[in-house]
Amino acid sequence: MKKNRPKYKQIIDAAVVVIAENGYHASQVSKIAKKAGVADGTIYLYFKNKEDILISVFEEKMGQFIEQIVYSTNKKDNASEKLLTLIEEHFHQLAEDLHLAIVTQLELRQSNTDLRLTINKVLKPYLDVIDEIIEEGKVENIFRENLNTPLVRQMIFGTLDETVTNWVMKDQKYNLEKLATEVHALITSGISKK
Amino acid sequence: MKKNRPKYKQIIDAAVVVIAENGYHASQVSKIAKKAGVADGTIYLYFKNKEDILISVFEEKMGQFIEQIVYSTNKKDNASEKLLTLIEEHFHQLAEDLHLAIVTQLELRQSNTDLRLTINKVLKPYLDVIDEIIEEGKVENIFRENLNTPLVRQMIFGTLDETVTNWVMKDQKYNLEKLATEVHALITSGISKK
Amino acid sequence: MKKNRPKYKQIIDAAVVVIAENGYHASQVSKIAKKAGVADGTIYLYFKNKEDILISVFEEKMGQFIEQIVYSTNKKDNASEKLLTLIEEHFHQLAEDLHLAIVTQLELRQSNTDLRLTINKVLKPYLDVIDEIIEEGKVENIFRENLNTPLVRQMIFGTLDETVTNWVMKDQKYNLEKLATEVHALITSGISKK
Amino acid sequence: MKKNRPKYKQIIDAAVVVIAENGYHASQVSKIAKKAGVADGTIYLYFKNKEDILISVFEEKMGQFIEQIVYSTNKKDNASEKLLTLIEEHFHQLAEDLHLAIVTQLELRQSNTDLRLTINKVLKPYLDVIDEIIEEGKVENIFRENLNTPLVRQMIFGTLDETVTNWVMKDQKYNLEKLATEVHALITSGISKK
DNA sequence: CATGAATGAGAATTCATTCAT
DNA sequence: GATGAATGAATTCTCATTCAT
Missing domain, CATH: 1.10.357.10 (Tetracycline Repressor, domain 2)
Structure with missing residues (x-):
């Protein structure tokens, strides 16, 4: 189950922070990936799309x-x-x-x-x-x-x-x-x- | 005064309709201009930007x-x-x-x-x-x-x-x-x- | 002869000043017309194009x-x-x-x-x-x-x-x-x- | 270092040719990208802007x-x-x-x-x-x-x-x-x- | 002669997503 | 599983020129 792997939660939490700090429209996938400490492509192993x-x-x-x-x-x-x-x-x-x-x-x-x-x-x-x-x-x-x-x-x-x-x-x-x-x-x- | 010229109102009204029908993000300037019956450039005689x-x-x-x-x-x-x-x-x-x-x-x-x-x-x-x-x-x-x-x-x-x-x-x-x-x-x- | 009419010289002189002050690329016809004290369209009575x-x-x-x-x-x-x-x-x-x-x-x-x-x-x-x-x-x-x-x-x-x-x-x-x-x-x- | 990757040089060389052949003002980014054999967006991985x-x-x-x-x-x-x-x-x-x-x-x-x-x-x-x-x-x-x-x-x-x-x-x-x-x-x- | 409102073509740039390694 | 370099589609705005008044 993907939701139980640690990176899933990491990405979710990174997304909240990135969106709160940068606003919805300035929250690129690459920014979320960086904050979560994973590569851009890794996001797509856990989520279908942005x-x-x-x-x-x-x-x-x-x-x-x-x-x-x-x-x-x-x-x-x-x-x-x-x-x-x-x-x-x-x-x-x-x-x-x-x-x-x-x-x-x-x-x-x-x-x-x-x-x-x-x-x-x-x-x-x-x-x-x-x-x-x-x-x-x-x-x-x-x-x-x-x-x-x-x-x-x-x-x-x-x-x-x-x-x-x-x-x-x-x-x-x-x-x-x-x-x-x-x-x-x-x-x-x-x-x-x- | 620009706001009193007829095209100003035309464009405003066209914008309401275009946004309501297409949604905010799909409302291109060219669509609004077309609905208002003016050229794209005319929009910019009445409005600073989108x-x-x-x-x-x-x-x-x-x-x-x-x-x-x-x-x-x-x-x-x-x-x-x-x-x-x-x-x-x-x-x-x-x-x-x-x-x-x-x-x-x-x-x-x-x-x-x-x-x-x-x-x-x-x-x-x-x-x-x-x-x-x-x-x-x-x-x-x-x-x-x-x-x-x-x-x-x-x-x-x-x-x-x-x-x-x-x-x-x-x-x-x-x-x-x-x-x-x-x-x-x-x-x-x-x-x-x- | 167009070149002898006063507005011809006005426009030429305005152009020199506008270009010197704004640079070549920021010297729109409308700016030159304004500096020369004539309407945009008037420029085209004296010059073929920009x-x-x-x-x-x-x-x-x-x-x-x-x-x-x-x-x-x-x-x-x-x-x-x-x-x-x-x-x-x-x-x-x-x-x-x-x-x-x-x-x-x-x-x-x-x-x-x-x-x-x-x-x-x-x-x-x-x-x-x-x-x-x-x-x-x-x-x-x-x-x-x-x-x-x-x-x-x-x-x-x-x-x-x-x-x-x-x-x-x-x-x-x-x-x-x-x-x-x-x-x-x-x-x-x-x-x-x- | 970006300057040492092969595409950097490819793009530079393509730019010289495109500018020489088309002139400065007719040298669109897309033309340079095409000549360099890369996608338009790739240009922006190597250069800030045109x-x-x-x-x-x-x-x-x-x-x-x-x-x-x-x-x-x-x-x-x-x-x-x-x-x-x-x-x-x-x-x-x-x-x-x-x-x-x-x-x-x-x-x-x-x-x-x-x-x-x-x-x-x-x-x-x-x-x-x-x-x-x-x-x-x-x-x-x-x-x-x-x-x-x-x-x-x-x-x-x-x-x-x-x-x-x-x-x-x-x-x-x-x-x-x-x-x-x-x-x-x-x-x-x-x-x-x- | 003079005006100035209206026109409309044309190009740089971003960023979600992919896929070879 | 993980990476990150590469992709390419899509849209706003400017300004020389025209022409009805």
Whole structure:
């Protein structure tokens, strides 16, 4: 299995750093190879083509990202706490790994081609987790039962995504993780008085 | 003034259509010129370079977009109604002009370079309008006075943006404009019961 | 006659300045037109094409240059004095008009095309003057009668040309005109002792 | 070291031929690549850009040219013989390689930009050799001790350069090498009788 | 006579991918 | 498995010249 050989991981990690430091369009295969300490041709023993590297970056890193969120939310026992935990973990993981945050929030979005489809596919389990929390909240009578789940999920994901992107673009001048409770309050209670 | 000569508008409009139909990376200058009915070289009498076309597309179209929203919200007399109007107009204008929606939600985001900075600059007045509505809501005692305005603005913008992007990517299978009141309710009241 | 109309001279003079200041390759027709204070299209009422401007610059300016040398040398009555006068006038005229010196010594040589042939054609009368002085010197028994006239002319012209070019390229840090007698001595007496 | 790999020399040699045959401005990179038997992209593994090819052509070919002259003059033991040898070698080498003569005398002079600076830099050692011969002649009491060395060098170089250029432009109708002694005589003894 | 907006041909360079060693 | 030299397709922009006004 190629994914278990050491150079596979080396190349993935090199790609994240190279893209974060140089930007999507200036990240040539040869640069990634150099950073990974392998020859250009070696890349093609592990990946079908350049796009396959990027897809794999997203799959590997997002896979872990989602796994961690699922693991953490599962330990909570009501929808509201699960939602808070999801927000906290979302912010925490991206705040911890700035390279990853830059790559996912800014750089990888510059791709067209299949990568954008793959991003959606990879993100699907995450969106499903959000959906499940919403549904659970309805059952637990914590959230309104007439909520339009996909729409609520778009609100939640859109809010988190926009918040992280702003933080990255503002050069991480403030503490992202501390915003979690405030974001959670906004989502659950809205902005209206009372 | 170049911007008032007819070919300027012709080229801008041709660019929107070409980008929407071919995607950002497959939109050669020669394609835009052909669609606009001018010679390749004519493009360069009106625009400094290719990127300048894209920046101008965004400035012109977003300028109108924002103007329309400001105009409409100003006619309402409380923050909540203004917010609803802003959401309605946001959805309405993009639903009305699918080419524009594709370009702003998907294609233009693939650029790096100056365009991304310009996008932020152009968007600024829109974000300011949102901020003003939030502040007004606090004064009118409709919104909680301790709201973190930038964060709320990120929630609002992130939610609208994600909602429109989903609608575009789902091939506009549903009515975007009808979601406005629901989105407004989510933002004002949140998802919690009571 | 076009050559007598004021704009003809305006354009020629503008061309010399534009080429001297911007270099041959950066001297667009539009720049020359602007400096001359006429519209781009007006250039084509006076000149067949861009090359015709350059040819005319050389013809007009070199015509005067040669005329002045012929006039001055004719006033002398032996070949040696004529040669000295020729050198003095050659240096004097180019030292007086730096723009012209830059254009003739550096910029116009970057052309290929017909201009290079024309340069030779325009220069012909000058080379003929040199030939005549050499022949006269033989008759006057001042110069050796077995001199290879074309070769001597090449030595004279090559020496003057190289000297002026060096002076232009060295930013005219020294007095070109003062070199005339020394150059004359070298040509007439050579470098050998005795 | 790139300069020692065979394709480096192939490309340099192809460039000389292509420029000589097509002229400076009609020498596209793709033409040079084709003549060299390599892909267009391969050029850029060996040269930074098109101008770098031209600079390298001049450096390589002129380097050899000068080396040969230094080698030959060093075998002579007085300044006058060294000067004669320099003239003979100068004419000999360019007469032997017509492509090179066309390129150095006509085509490369059409460039502006860095190439012209490089030409001067590369030529410097040659001009230094001439200066040394002049100085040596003074010491040996063969040349006048009050000679202005830079000026004499300009006479010598200007004469040789003009002579070769004339020969190239006159389609090499006569034997350039046979002119060496005559040119040497003119430089050493001048044109005056006695 | 004069204008200046419009034209459109033409070339350098990058970089993902291959394959002989 | 690993290497890295070689490949070659694909696109922006400039500027001399024209011609309708």
